[in-house]
Amino acid sequence: MTAITATSQKAPISSLATIRTKADLAGITLAIILTLAVIVPLLVVALWAFSEVWRYPHLLPQQFGLRFWNQTLSRDDVWDALGLSLRLSTVVVAVAAVICLPASYAFSRMRFFGRDTLFLSFLAAHAFPKFGLLVTIAAIFLRLDLIGTFWGVALIQLVNILMFMIWIPVAAFQAIDKRMEEAARDVGAGPLRVFWSITLPQAAPTIIAALLLSFVTTFYETDGAWLIGAPEIRTTPVLMIGFINNEMVIQYGAVLSVLLWVPSAIALIFARRFIGGDAFARGFGG
């Protein structure tokens, strides 16, 4: 009896191990392909940024140096664009937080007429070809004298991140056990105190994840910034595209591109250190 049980148990375990090995191999292969697809272009850009001479048919640059870094960083328009991008991203994310966080709480905890329709409407900006939407908005902005202004670009970028700033916090608020809030009421906290001391701290990791995602998205956004902001408002990515398109020397664009990695790298390090991947997963319903 014992022997039969042992044999019948071994078979599924060994077959499970085989499946896992197969899955691991497939996973490793996929990871390698994805890594190559992501890393190789980045590596090429980084090599260009630090190369002074790189001619065909050489596989690697013939001469490395910081000449183009010095030249790029000595340009006023680069620093202006960097400052503008940081200001713009901060303002857009702050305004989005003020509007979207209370709205998210309402979506997650209240029942009102048209709730589901309104909630789905935040997908609209991402459900249709974006450029068509941008052109339509640009036509409206033209009449409102918002073209080429800081607030014009801020508004268009706000539209871009509404979905993240509504959907992710809604998921965060919905994931909180209502009993926790009731327990706080039970020991004497009013509704505002409950929100401040219990709900918000519980949802904070996921909300910070949404803020970071929105900040990085806004920082790198080009379509809206170019269509609404040009020619007066030039964010760093718009300037980079200009360098790539108009400059004969590839290195200017490459240097600016590497510079643009900095904010997302900081955001990612911050996210890994303080939030953890589960907050992102929770935000997307995981």
Added chain:
Amino acid sequence: MAVLKIENVSKIFQGGTTAVDDLSLEVSDGELVCLLGPSGSGKSTLLRMVGGFERPTQGKIFIDEADITDQWPERRPTAMVFQSHALWSHMNVFKNVAFGLRLRGLPAAEIRQNVEGVLEMVGLAGYGKRMIHQLSGGQQQRVALARSLVLEPKILLLDEPFASLDQHLRERLREEVRDIQQRLKITTLFVTHGQDEALSMADRIVVMRDGRTEQIGRPDAVYRKPLTPFVAGFIGTMNLVEGQVMRGAFTRAGIRVPLPVADGPATLAVRPEALDLIAAEPGQAQVHRITDFGTHGIVDLELSDGTRLKSMATQPNALRPGQGVDLVPRALTVYRESREIYRDVHD
């Protein structure tokens, strides 16, 4: 301390579901009353109405004669221990317990003294700096209890607090909670669907069904003198046999029990421990299975129509499966139309 009075309270949810139906109850000072019933019987809704998390559709709730029916939860002199513990995972143990005291604006030194005192009482002295995820399920439940007790509430509300714990821990914690409740003489309303919990902890048990009380009484009375077949079947193990009373005897598939009641349909209720067996061939029933628990055995019996009964035997090995037996009830209750019509207790 405090007296809780629930007067003709009903709760009808949106959609028309009646969770609690015209229920009245008084819990005396220092008494522990268990609300016992199956899922959907309205016991948790009633507890939540006392805590202020649900508003009664009708009726009034009083604590020490003060009407609290329309008071917000934060204004009520009640404290609830939730089934899911509902501890705040972003705070450590000390902050969880101290939160309510801080809201009351107590000085830091007094808060520290009170929190440390209550943590010691629940057996968690020195655990203040631990985060919630570093605690076991039992320890988390103690923190939840400490968080409620530190506020010295007039009424303690326990909503299936041990449901998520394993059997061994559940038994230990319920003894500890009962000890603390009796030491503090705190008026307590306790929701459970576990009859063992209710029988071992309660001063009185309220058996609920479909939002109404089926029976209110001391645990021994509810166990020994169930007023309805529902209570008889819900508390402990009970043999409930539907049959007919004809010419002074209850009959069903070979059983015949003389009864001094009028003819008509009836339900016979006999506890396994009150059902003696006498070997007989062919007998009124056949032994189907014998389960030996060491201290006693449970004999599963089968009537000729397939109805199953249980009998508790002190010497189960004297019987064997397939053997015929006659049934001799030492104590029985007879119900008709869900009401008791006859009770006979020989011993």
